Amino acid sequence: MFSSQDVTSLAHESLYQGFFRLVRYRLQHALFQGGTSAPMVRELLVKGTAVAVLPWDPVSDRIALVEQFRVGAWAAGDANPWLLEVVAGMADKPGESLESVAHRELAEEAGITADKLTYLYHYYPSPGGSDEQIALFVAEADLSALTDFHGVEDxxxxxxxxxxxxxxxxxxxxxxxxxNAATLLSLMWLERELSGRHRALKQDES
Known part of the structure; x- marks a missing residue:
């Protein structure tokens, strides 16, 4: 099994620094059949860690999703670049835990206070060209009185x-x-979790 020790960075340079950062690496890595690859050049979009949260009301069995414009969908030619998504935001404040990010984004993007947060897992949405990781959560909350419009103007x-x-x-x-992956994955997790609870309840009753 390979590890990060089997990759050698020969050189790197920062190409752009804006909302995200773009870095060019010259590197080589170990090969499955032995030896080392020829030097290669790869550009990496540096985005860091994001937190995504699916709000779910266990009493009414309702979920909440946010709708907002996404430049990636627009640039890809999507007929409707306003996407339905889970609540999400970057973990970009020093010392802030992933749980704190989840609570902050729930308040900013949805006006929701979570009664309970359940961590699901981390995943890489596009590891071929970005270092971004997403931490997924489900937030149990009262969704009986949702308000329409949210967001941080700045x-x-x-x-x-x-x-x-x-x-x-x-x-x-x-x-x-x-x-989008974060929404699909968290919804699939919730469906699997609740189906498992239902099967366990039926077994207990039999």
Missing amino acids: EHEDIRLHGFDRSQVPALEAAGRIN
Whole structure:
């Protein structure tokens, strides 16, 4: 099994520093059949860690999703670049825990206070060209009184909040309205978790 010790950085340079950073690396790595690769050049989009949170009301079995403009979907030619997503934000404040980021983003983007946070997992959304990691959570919260519009003006956030019965999710997915990894993964986790609880309850009753 390889490790980071099997990669050699020969040179690197910063190409751009803006909202994100772009770095060019010249590197080589160990090969599966032995030896070392020829030197290669790779550009890396440096984004860091983001936190994504699915709000779920266990009493009403409803979820909340935010809708906002996404430049990536627009640039890719999507007919509707306003995407339905889970609440999310960057973990970019020194010393702030992932749980603190989750609570902060829930308040800023949705006006929601979580009663309980459940950590799901980390994943790399695009490891071929970015170092970004996403930490996924489900937030149990009272979603009975959602307000429509949210966002931090200084961050150019213009967010509309939507509440859905969880039974509506398959139709939203089939219509292509839920088309980003963090939202799909957290919804799949919740479906699997609740199905498992239902099976365990039936077994206890039998």
